[in-house]
Amino acid sequence: MVSRLVQNTKVMKHAATFLLPSSxxxxxxxxxxxxxxxxxxxxxxxxxxLLWSHAKLRICADGGANRIFDGxxxxxxxxxxxxxxHRYVPNVIKGDMDSIRPEVHQFYAxxxxxxxxxxxxxxxxxxxxxxxxxxxxxxxxxxxxxxTLVTGALGGRFDHEAANLNALYVFSDMRxxxxxxxxxxxxxxxxxxxxxxIQSTVEGPHCGLFPIGGPSVSTTTTGLTWDLCxxxxxxxxxxxxxxxVREEKVTVxxxxxxxxxxxxxxxxxxxxTC
Amino acid sequence: MEVMWHASSFLLPxxxxxxxxEDAPPxxxxxxxxxxxxxxxxxFAPLLWNRAQLRVCADGGANRVYDNxxxxxxxxxxxxxxLRYTPDVIKGDLDSIRDxxxxxxxxxxxxxVDESHDQDTTDLHKCVAYVSGxxxxxxxxxxxILVVGALGGRFDHEIGNINVLHRFSNLRxxxxxxxxxxxxxxxxxxxxxxVQLPVEGPHCGLIPIGAPSAxxxxxxxxxxxxxxxxxxxxxxxxxNVVKEDKITVSSDADLIWTISIKKPIKE
Numbered sequence: 001m002v003s004r005l006v007q008n009t010k011v012m013k014h015a016a017t018f019l020l021p022s023s024x025x026x027x028x029x030x031x032x033x034x035x036x037x038x039x040x041x042x043x044x045x046x047x048x049x050l051l052w053s054h055a056k057l058r059i060c061a062d063g064g065a066n067r068i069f070d071g072x073x074x075x076x077x078x079x080x081x082x083x084x085x086h087r088y089v090p091n092v093i094k095g096d097m098d099s100i101r102p103e104v105h106q107f108y109a110x111x112x113x114x115x116x117x118x119x120x121x122x123x124x125x126x127x128x129x130x131x132x133x134x135x136x137x138x139x140x141x142x143x144x145x146x147x148t149l150v151t152g153a154l155g156g157r158f159d160h161e162a163a164n165l166n167a168l169y170v171f172s173d174m175r176x177x178x179x180x181x182x183x184x185x186x187x188x189x190x191x192x193x194x195x196x197x198i199q200s201t202v203e204g205p206h207c208g209l210f211p212i213g214g215p216s217v218s219t220t221t222t223g224l225t226w227d228l229c230x231x232x233x234x235x236x237x238x239x240x241x242x243x244x245v246r247e248e249k250v251t252v253x254x255x256x257x258x259x260x261x262x263x264x265x266x267x268x269x270x271x272x273t274c
Numbered sequence: 275m276e277v278m279w280h281a282s283s284f285l286l287p288x289x290x291x292x293x294x295x296e297d298a299p300p301x302x303x304x305x306x307x308x309x310x311x312x313x314x315x316x317x318f319a320p321l322l323w324n325r326a327q328l329r330v331c332a333d334g335g336a337n338r339v340y341d342n343x344x345x346x347x348x349x350x351x352x353x354x355x356x357l358r359y360t361p362d363v364i365k366g367d368l369d370s371i372r373d374x375x376x377x378x379x380x381x382x383x384x385x386x387v388d389e390s391h392d393q394d395t396t397d398l399h400k401c402v403a404y405v406s407g408x409x410x411x412x413x414x415x416x417x418x419i420l421v422v423g424a425l426g427g428r429f430d431h432e433i434g435n436i437n438v439l440h441r442f443s444n445l446r447x448x449x450x451x452x453x454x455x456x457x458x459x460x461x462x463x464x465x466x467x468x469v470q471l472p473v474e475g476p477h478c479g480l481i482p483i484g485a486p487s488a489x490x491x492x493x494x495x496x497x498x499x500x501x502x503x504x505x506x507x508x509x510x511x512x513x514n515v516v517k518e519d520k521i522t523v524s525s526d527a528d529l530i531w532t533i534s535i536k537k538p539i540k541e
Contacts, residue, residue, distance in 0.1 A: 125513060155426045158454045158532040159479030159512040169507035183429045208430030212483050213506035235484025236441055241434035261429040
């Protein structure tokens, strides 16, 4: 069979080092990245403080601020709740402000969070607006080493979830990872060959590859239990779900944009000294 | 192009007689089956159960019925609730169902089918194939399969469940959660959706999962589409709002229709 796969020479590397305690990510680790965190309006994953500790920029999308205000103290039940709330203050709260509670709004405003009211812009969803904002703020950054972590993008209303997945496609030149307690999702753009360095203490083994934007004529992988070899994938037929990682490095090469998902091992040890 | 009718009448507390409309024949009465997957039951699970003529648990879905149905009736004796809500079949690779749950249902005569030899298809796929072959209805266009526990949780499971809608595109299959429902609008038909306003809406969306749409048109939505192209990376219709109780959709691509479910739904 003649492979229709275009030979991509550019390699994109991925590693979920944001799931490791900061101490475990060495300064010389060439995969170490600069992170932003976006908190959407759903229950926060239990390891949110770990993501917060990695991030240089922390943004709450509207009601995501309620989730941090209410949710983070619950993750430290033995600590003084107000102290915790003072320690987890977002840099920015952005959105149409119809979900954030007034007392939460006031609390963070007084502690210096920048409040950006977007209510005039009804064209895009909260996640799109936050990522556009990050794109503007970080134009000076090296985007290949910059990664946006997102909590609260999955579950709840399906149309919200679809819009959040679409953000990965719309901003396909940015690294964005959607996270829940159960799994993470990222886009593997067809413009690159991909190397995924599995952090096996915190992720795996369940994984999958999905062509939700359009079919793949030819996808090839290594490192999975059921590797693909110039395989066709499309909805209505075969897509790679309930796969498993078999090696520490997984490679993916495809003619189509694919969503990669991998399960998370819980509990995730945060290694935070509070 | 043939018209396909949709109505979430299974969410209504009592089956409502369909009023004849000038512009359309009433949707044919459907026979319902229910499949329970391994996630927390939505609060209206008893309503769906009572509407269904065939109830199938996929593996750990049996744990969910055993544990959670009694919780939905906190004033009643748990064992009595379990006896009232006993599935017809439990099917799958049986690596999630608890031993005590399996024994309880075996003693009640529930058929338990071990399919661990088949690793090629998901639990939902197996259950849909079973229901399609076993449901007490000859005309499959009159069968509607309701599924709970298909959304949320591990994303690859959710996507695998959505792919079942595409693989069985000739069957009516509805995935339900506490927040919303989704079903396929196959490109082979134009679609009329009778929105059941007491129980669903107003938030809705149309999503081209698997392949883009070059042309989709709608009526009845706040932001209608008019020969509009939709794709991941471009426009998809989310956070839309139903404006009328009759929505029409026609498209060159298979679309996922989603609509929010109002809270609370009383049984």
